[in-house]
Amino acid sequence: MVQTTVRKAPKGRGARSNATGRYEPHVAEAMDDGWTSDDAEVAPLRTEQLIERPRTIISKNTSPDVGFDRSINPYKGCEHGCIYCYARPSHAWMGLSPGLDFESRIFVKPDAARLLERELAHPKYVCKRIHVGGNTDPYQPVEDERQTTRSLLQVMQRFNQPFSLITKSFRVTRDLDILGPMGRENLAQVFVSITTLDRSLARTMEPRASTPERRLEAIKRLSDAGVPVGVGFAPVIPGLNDHELEDVLKAAARAGATRAMYVTLRLPLEIKDLFREWLEDARPDRARRVMSLIRQTRGGKDYDADWSQRMKGTGPVAQLIATRYRAAAKRYGLDTPQPLLDITRFKVPPEFRPQMDLFDGT
Template identity: 80%
Template structure:
C-alpha cells in the first residue's frame, strides 16, 4: 500500500481482536482510477472514570502515569503504543494515527483523585504511552490543564515528548522544575530531517526538539534526551551526534531504548522499511533479530528495553561512553513528594469526600 501523505503506517489491517480481518491493498491499476480521499484526523471524547493508570512492570521506572490521549497523530512507525488501538476495535496502523481519543474531564478527574482522603502522593509520569504534546494539543490543551492541576497541588511529575510544543508550558515546568517537582525528557531519534520526516511524519523536526530542550533548560526545568528507539542499521550511527547536540542544548541526562517490535508493530515496521528504505531493509531486520535472540522481538522484561547479544552490547557500550563524554550523567534527582498539598480553595470540595 502506498504511503498516505503525512502518515507513517502503510496499511490499516483490522485489529487482532476482531472476528473478521480486512485490509486494503494496491491492485496495480493505473492513475486513471479514482484517488482515495485524504486521510483526515478525527477526535473523539473519551469519558473516562479515572485518569491515573498504574503498572507493576519491573523494567519501567514509574508505577503511575497519565496519558491525555489515545492514539497519536505523530505517526511514528515504531511506536510501541500502536497495538493498544486494537483494544478499541481499531487498527494499530493508520487508525492509530488518525483516530485520536481525548479525555475532556482529565483535569477534573485528576483533582478528584488528589482530593480523595486515602490519596498518597507519588511521582506521576505523563506520556508513558502516547505523546502528550501531539498536534491536537494546540487546540484541546488537555495536557496543559493537567499540568495546571499538578501546579495547583504541588504534585511531582515527569513528562516525555518529541514535540517543541512542550516549551509552551515552560511557565509551569520551569518553576516546578526549580522546586524539585518536575522533570522532562525530549525524544530525539535522528538529526536527519529526511529520516525524521519518513519515520515520524508529524512530530517536530530534530532542530525544533533541540530548541525544546534549550527552552526548558533556560526556564530551569531539568531536561534529558531520549535516543529512543535505537534502530540498528538505520539510526544507531547517530547515537553520539544526537547526545552531543542535546548536551549543547542544555540536556543533563540521557536514556536509550532498543527498537521493540511486539504484536502488529513488526509487520507495520517491515512494510514501512520496505517502502521507505528498501536498500537497507534486509540488513536492518537482520541486525534487529541479532538483538533479540534471532527473533523479531522478545518480550522478556529483563532484556526487552536494551536487547541482548553483541550488537546490543556494542550499542550499550557506545551509549555509556558518550554519556560520560558529554556530561549527560548528572545524578538522578528524585522529585520531592513532601511538597504535595491540598490548596485552600479546594478544601470545601474535600468535605464532599469525607
C-alpha cells in the first residue's frame, strides 16, 4: 500500500482520503511523490484531458544524436511542468501554449494499446528496441487514471518486444511486475532522470515530478527487481545545478544504477523565453550568470540546433562538464556501455497471427 501524506482536511469533509470500497474489483491508491507540508505549495492547476486518436503509435526518427530510431509517447504535454522541457514547443503545433497549456492540457490516447498490437503483429514489422517516453514522461500523474503506459507495457510483454523508458516519477515502480521479469530477460531497461538533489530547486523547477529522494528509491526498487537501471543527469544547467553532477551520480550508484548519461540544457524555440522568465522569478540572483554560462555552451547564442553538438554544447564550459562527467561516471562504475536488448525473442502471439498460421506447426 502506498502511503499518502495529507496536507489539510478538504473543506466541509470529515474523511481525509477517498479509499476504494471493499467490494470493488480494483483498488485505487494515491501515489506519494515524496512532497510534504514542509515543502512549498504548488499552485492548483486543473488538468484537462484531450482525446487524440492517432493512426499509428510508434514514431520514427532519423536524428543521429538521439540514440533510438523508434519511440512511443503515451501522452502529449506533461503535468510534471519541468520548465526546461524540450517537448514544450510541440504544443504550439496543436494551437496551444508551450507554457501552462503544455502542463495542463494533456492529450491522451485511448487506442494506444490496440494500435501497438496492430503494428507489432503486422507481417512487415521488424523488431527493434522501442523507447517509451522520449518526448514526455510516461508516468506523469494522469497515468494514475488512464494507465496507458501500463497497457502498452503489457502488449510489449506479450510480444517479447524489447523496450527502454525514461521517467522522473516513482510511479514507474507500480509496473515492477512487468519491468522486473522483462528486465531480467534482457527485454527492458529504465533510466530515471535526477536533475537535482535539492528539494527546493526541484519543487520550483520540476513542480509535479517526484522528489529527488523518491526517484532514488525508484532506482533501488528497479535494481532490486533485476531491471537494468541508469540515471540521467539531464539537463545540466551551468551555474544552477552543474555543481551537483558528482553528488547525483554517486547517490544513483549507491541506489543501484549501473550506467549514466547527461544532456546540457538546450533552449529551442519558445523554451528560451519561458526558461528566462522562470529563472528571473525563481533565481533572480543567478539569472544573469546562468544565462551567460548557457550562451557560452552555445557559441554565444541561447541555442544552437546543430545536431552534432546540441546535446552536449561546445566551448570551455561544456568541455569542463564533459570532463567532470566522465571522471564521475568512471569513479562510481556508471561508465559501462549500455547493453543491447534481445530482439531475437520477439514473437507474435498466436491470437494475432493470420488464421492459417495456426496450422503450420509454429
